[in-house]
Amino acid sequence: DTEVTQTPKHLVMGMTNKKSLKCEQHMGHRAMYWYKQKAKKPPELMFVYSYEKLSINESVPSRFSPECPNSSLLNLHLHALQPEDSALYLCASSQWGREAFFGQGTRLTVV
Amino acid sequence: KNQVEQSPQSLIILEGKNCTLQCNYTVSPFSNLRWYKQDTGRGPVSLTIMTFSENTKSNGRYTATLDADTKQSSLHITASQLSDSASYICVVSAFGNYGQNFVFGPGTRLSVLP
Numbered sequence: 001d002t003e004v005t006q007t008p009k010h011l012v013m014g015m016t017n018k019k020s021l022k023c024e025q026h027m028g029h030r031a032m033y034w035y036k037q038k039a040k041k042p043p044e045l046m047f048v049y050s051y052e053k054l055s056i057n058e059s060v061p062s063r064f065s066p067e068c069p070n071s072s073l074l075n076l077h078l079h080a081l082q083p084e085d086s087a088l089y090l091c092a093s094s095q096w097g098r099e100a101f102f103g104q105g106t107r108l109t110v111v
Numbered sequence: 112k113n114q115v116e117q118s119p120q121s122l123i124i125l126e127g128k129n130c131t132l133q134c135n136y137t138v139s140p141f142s143n144l145r146w147y148k149q150d151t152g153r154g155p156v157s158l159t160i161m162t163f164s165e166n167t168k169s170n171g172r173y174t175a176t177l178d179a180d181t182k183q184s185s186l187h188i189t190a191s192q193l194s195d196s197a198s199y200i201c202v203v204s205a206f207g208n209y210g211q212n213f214v215f216g217p218g219t220r221l222s223v224l225p
Contacts, residue, residue, distance in 0.1 A: 006154075033213075043215055100157075102147075102154035105152070
């Protein structure tokens, strides 16, 4: 199984809503990542979890809250988002020194 | 500053033709270089991964080269198909404090026309 599964595929939420994005992998990877990608731009790193601990937070606003409940799951909790937060949110996982596997992404629209 | 540049920014070719995409990087300490294909609105899919000691790696109609001395890589696509229309992203991995740091290039947008 070389898949990273993200749910939901599409999400529309209001600025006062609370929602969560989910990411799952069963490759035994101990590094998991959240990226944000705007149209026609490369992905921008948001968070990195290493062995279920938050290793990197790229100065992401607190309205984005990551969580890694176990080595296979990664969540991104969303609250009070702004329209400019609309983007494709990508989850990835890897083992050190090896390629990263990306999920298909969640297309988020904030209205 | 770690940086990855790609050229051309966009490319249009006819079905069946070959093309070559370029990637230049200034990333240190270098771990590996990967090429990804990304369809619009989808996650990137890995095509190849190359380490410092590898010069060439093929994956079907895709052949990647790496010159670690000049810090350049290329992705050659042979006998292009309509389904090759996508963005191709060069990603260079550097060893960082937490293990790896992925540096993304801006991508080359390839359009294959019938």
